Amino acid sequence: MSPAAELRPSDRAPGLLLGEGVELPDDVELGGHVIVHAGTRVGAGARLQDGCVVGKPVVLHASSAAGGGDPPGPAEIGAGATVGAGAVVVAGARIGERSVVADQAHVRERTEIGDESIVGRGASVENDVRVGSRVRMQTGSYVTAWSVVEDDVFIAPCAMFTNDPTAGRRTAGIELRGPVLRHGCRIGAGAVLLPGVEIGPDAFVGAGAVVTRDVPPGALVVGVPARVVSE
């Protein structure tokens, strides 16, 4: 069935298109031209802003690395959460209560985001990521697939994570490994985290640093490659 075949115009808001079986409580605030795909569950008091797309079915390119997980269920948008203008939340993503997926941001399948967290404007959280509560992923930041981001982490604008040590030439037995960000750590603007690095609790990665190895708890690292300057 074509994606359009399952969408039907709804009188609830101008330009609203709904798939089958969408849960959409009466008090959800709806912008214009919103699209909500089949089966999506939206919590009370949520906001779906202009032109956002929620529950987009997963269609993977043949060569994509994201095909390994379980087939995603519906998207879930928590009570009081916001999906911004032009944002896309893919089927199987779960957005916690009062969290914000800001304008033009993107959250992929099987990714879970806790409560009161922010995915900044234009930021991207790939598939199979675990994000805690009160996490701030600022404008334009990039959280790669299979990352782990614990509670109260701060990711500054345009920080970038990687998960593939082979840069696209994996063979059997080489897994993608996203970074692991422990509780309360902070990642500076434009910093680059290499595959699988662990950033200790309350550590601070300076702006523009390139992190090639684990960062101890509470440490400050800066530079290319990043070196510890205080602990």
Added chain:
Amino acid sequence: MSPAAELRPSDRAPGLLLGEGVELPDDVELGGHVIVHAGTRVGAGARLQDGCVVGKPVVLHASSAAGGGDPPGPAEIGAGATVGAGAVVVAGARIGERSVVADQAHVRERTEIGDESIVGRGASVENDVRVGSRVRMQTGSYVTAWSVVEDDVFIAPCAMFTNDPTAGRRTAGIELRGPVLRHGCRIGAGAVLLPGVEIGPDAFVGAGAVVTRDVPPGALVVGVPARVVSE
């Protein structure tokens, strides 16, 4: 009132949704599925391209740092200006005459952009920024809140600015300070500017540099951290 409650379909263009009291002269070029929120003022000969959102009401997350300013008025789009496909201009932003907010770009509340300036494709200009005239902020560049960008500045693709020296742990009395870019300076691709740095007139920050202190007028700086290589 729900944002959708204030939007009404208009016959002026296919998929056009208008809020109350929008000023939209007859000669404005309209793409498809454009949304213009209540009170927005659009100048003569402007272009609003496919799926753009203009005058989006401000809804701040409780923990956002952007709540300190005055409540924004309507968005203003200058005569002959262009808002590109999928771009979002928030309420209270002012775009100067003949300026371009390119496809998928984003401009926030209380930000003023002068005449004949460009916000590149996918670029982001946060709240409370002052941008002069003939400024080019290229594709994917990120201009943080409370930045000052004077006339004739060039910001190359994917350059990034920061304004929070604490990376998310400000306490009372610590202010956000965006960079200050003086007349005619140039910022290279992927460069990172730390909070509050001042880039002197006609200075040049090399691609990929991380600028941690002020740059003298006319100087060239490169590297991580950036050092002066010529004056």
Added chain:
Amino acid sequence: MSPAAELRPSDRAPGLLLGEGVELPDDVELGGHVIVHAGTRVGAGARLQDGCVVGKPVVLHASSAAGGGDPPGPAEIGAGATVGAGAVVVAGARIGERSVVADQAHVRERTEIGDESIVGRGASVENDVRVGSRVRMQTGSYVTAWSVVEDDVFIAPCAMFTNDPTAGRRTAGIELRGPVLRHGCRIGAGAVLLPGVEIGPDAFVGAGAVVTRDVPPGALVVGVPARVVSE
């Protein structure tokens, strides 16, 4: 004629707007609120997802550097190709068979992309770029105008290319020169390539590197500025 003047609602999918003379085979999968401009040619079995814009007419800013080429013809989307949600493909772009322009990505005029290639989520490929087949340009990567990207190249997330050695102050006789990426080379996340550099076949640019000169075939370079660490 206004862009909206040429768009007409179509019954084929909810919110679909079509320009004159669009070729759109019966088996094309259509999302909601899709816009396809006049003359666009879409191949059999292609997917146009929610809110994408295909064949957007070119309107250049007076100061844009992209005005030098031939007037673009229509956009062409190859058989089995996908244009993601919120993506924009400009008139004159050609997307090869089974290639993917992912959600919120952008491809400009006179750019050709081969078969089975990927333009990642939010990535940008500027005008007049030649991209081969089986190329992966990952999330948020930026491919500047007049770049050349040969077959089987891998560009990691948020890598950035430049083409203007003067950063916006070109005079007569100075040309924009995009990087040249030879067959099978790999560019790490957040790497910056300076104007006109050539990356040799099967070379590997490390994450966060700033490449200021040509990279030999098969070499590995890292750092700022990038230096050869193995050949």
